[in-house]
Amino acid sequence: MLRLDLVAGLTVSLVSLPLSMAFAAAAGLGPDVGLVSAIVAGAVAALLGGSELNITGPAGSLIGVLAGVLIANDIGGYQDVLALGIIGGAILIVSGLSGLGKLVRFVPLPVIMGFTGGIGVIIFVSQLEDALGLPKLAKSPSFLENVSSIAGALDTVTLAAITVTLMTIGFIEGIGRFIPKAFAPLLGIVAAATVAWVFGLDVLTLEDKYGAIPRSLPTPAIPALDMDQILRLLPAAFTMAALCALESLLSASASDAIAGKRHNSNAELVGCGLANMASPLFGGIPTCGAIARTTLNARSGAQTRLAGVFNALALLLIMLFMAPIVGQVPTAALAGLLILIAIKMVDIQAYRRLQVHHHWTDFTMMAATLVATVL
Numbered sequence: 001m002l003r004l005d006l007v008a009g010l011t012v013s014l015v016s017l018p019l020s021m022a023f024a025a026a027a028g029l030g031p032d033v034g035l036v037s038a039i040v041a042g043a044v045a046a047l048l049g050g051s052e053l054n055i056t057g058p059a060g061s062l063i064g065v066l067a068g069v070l071i072a073n074d075i076g077g078y079q080d081v082l083a084l085g086i087i088g089g090a091i092l093i094v095s096g097l098s099g100l101g102k103l104v105r106f107v108p109l110p111v112i113m114g115f116t117g118g119i120g121v122i123i124f125v126s127q128l129e130d131a132l133g134l135p136k137l138a139k140s141p142s143f144l145e146n147v148s149s150i151a152g153a154l155d156t157v158t159l160a161a162i163t164v165t166l167m168t169i170g171f172i173e174g175i176g177r178f179i180p181k182a183f184a185p186l187l188g189i190v191a192a193a194t195v196a197w198v199f200g201l202d203v204l205t206l207e208d209k210y211g212a213i214p215r216s217l218p219t220p221a222i223p224a225l226d227m228d229q230i231l232r233l234l235p236a237a238f239t240m241a242a243l244c245a246l247e248s249l250l251s252a253s254a255s256d257a258i259a260g261k262r263h264n265s266n267a268e269l270v271g272c273g274l275a276n277m278a279s280p281l282f283g284g285i286p287t288c289g290a291i292a293r294t295t296l297n298a299r300s301g302a303q304t305r306l307a308g309v310f311n312a313l314a315l316l317l318i319m320l321f322m323a324p325i326v327g328q329v330p331t332a333a334l335a336g337l338l339i340l341i342a343i344k345m346v347d348i349q350a351y352r353r354l355q356v357h358h359h360w361t362d363f364t365m366m367a368a369t370l371v372a373t374v375l
Contacts, residue, residue: 001303008302009310011182012293016042016057016311017318018185019293021206021326022334022341023058024285026126027066028139029078030210031326031334034058035319036217037284039312041275045289046308049271050101050264051252053302055293055311056275060341061115061243062286064122064373069236071139080233082223082280087230087237089286092244092273101265104249110366112246113350117366118373120345123338125150130335133161133203143374160201161332168192168336182296185337192333206334207327215323217316220281240286241273248272248289258298 016038024034038057045056069084070077095101125147129137134153140146172188179187196203206213252263268289276286297307318326355363 002306004301004303005307006310008297008300008307010314011300012055012297012307012311013314013318014186015182015293015296016055016315017326018189018334018337019290020058020315021329022338023060023063025130025206025210025331025334026060026123026338027058027063027081027285028070028126029066029081029285030213031206032210032213032319032323033283033285035213035315036282037279037287039217039315039319040282040284041279041287042315043309043312044278045271045275045287046305046312047271048274049248049289049305050096050267050269051248051255051271051289051294052261052263052305053255053259053294053298053307054248054252054263054268054289055297055308056248056272056287056289057293058285059247059288059290060119060123060345061247062240062288063126064119065236065240065243066285067122067126067139068141069233071141079223080229081285082283083225083229084233084237084240085276085280085284085286086223086225087233088240088244089273089276091237091241092269092276094273095241095245096266096269096271096273099266101245101249101267101269104246104265107246108362108365110354110362111369113347113354114366114369115373117346117351118370120342121370121374123345124342127335127338127342130204130331131161131165131339133158133332158202160196160203161330164192164196164201164203164330164332165336165339167195168333169340172337172340182292189329189333189337192336193329196330196333197328201330203330203332205327206329206331209331213319213323213327215320217319218283223280244272244276244286244288245269247291251289251291251294254291255294255298258295259302 020034020038021031042056069080073080128150137149171191172184175187176184
């Protein structure tokens with residue numbers, strides 16, 4: 001059983017590595033922040049959550065909230081993100097202790113579809129700067145202003161960045177036809193980065209943009225919190241907590257269906273809350289159960305919560321011994337991965353089925369949620 005958990009944990013870490021870095025970068029933070037979050041929150045949630053197989057880490061569903069908090073306070077935005085994790089984590093713990101975990105099942109499917117699609121649009125637009133090799137652009141709380149800013153800088157597009165972006169997408173899609181799709185992102189990024197290095201393509205790397213990736217976990221410290229900050233962040237914290245609860249419980253249900261287990265919804269909310277309160281102590285961002293990574297964990301033969309712990313330990317070892325190599329990954333390669341994820345999140349076929357086979361109010365609910373999420 002221990003061997004199965006070890007294999008599953010190591011397998012999932014190969015997927016967690018690029019996704020954790022990519023989602024942190026999409027929110028506007030360094031890739032090392034994503035790694036720290038996956039390590040700390042992943043270990044805490046694995047040990048204390050209500051699902052034995054859930055894999056916790058940075059997720060696409062939280063990008064809109066995190067980016068909004070960062071943009072709203074350009075100077076102290078990162079400190080606000082740390083505070084957001086603690087406040088949202090406390091809300092999750094209270095929700096779990098209050099028995100609210102079972103209410104998530106009543107969220108309408110069209111709302112989930114619309115929100116997922118809206119996040120996909122946000123991710124796509126947020127990655128155009130790196131994908132096109134544009135200079136650093138000013139970020140606005142307005143989605144339309146950000147689109148306008150990108151459109152105004154199109155005369156500075158660089159061919160090298162576009163080439164790496166398209167190569168990454170092509171490699172990921174091509175590799176996924178011959179091996180399990182879960183491993184394609186990491187291999188696709190490695191392949192694109194290798195080609196860029198061999199041919200000397202002039203592209204921005206993670207180290208160029210964010211500085212050297214630390215080779216150790218940050219020293220734990222309690223973020224400063226005051227009542228004004230708490231009140232200001234409370235709406236975003238409730239949104240974050242709701243999204244974490246929704247995705248974590250959907251993720252736990254998915255692993256239950258595969259492995260024949262049964263999770264405790266309220267305990268999972270408490271574990272997720274504790275993970276989100278622990279992550280900021282090390283400079284990490286809010287996290288939640290990730291459906292794709294959790295599904296891979298279950299399909300890889302994981303038997304107990306130790307698989308999630310092994311995943312976190314594997315990521316820690318990568319940070320300790322491979323940080324310089326990770327720092328040489330082109331930002332355009334991560335952008336390619338995120339653009340591919342974003343395109344798949346906007347599921348046009350599912351929207352068409354909703355329109356054709358369900359009542360018009362379902363499609364309208366989905367469309368309204370998507371537009372509201374984006375704007």
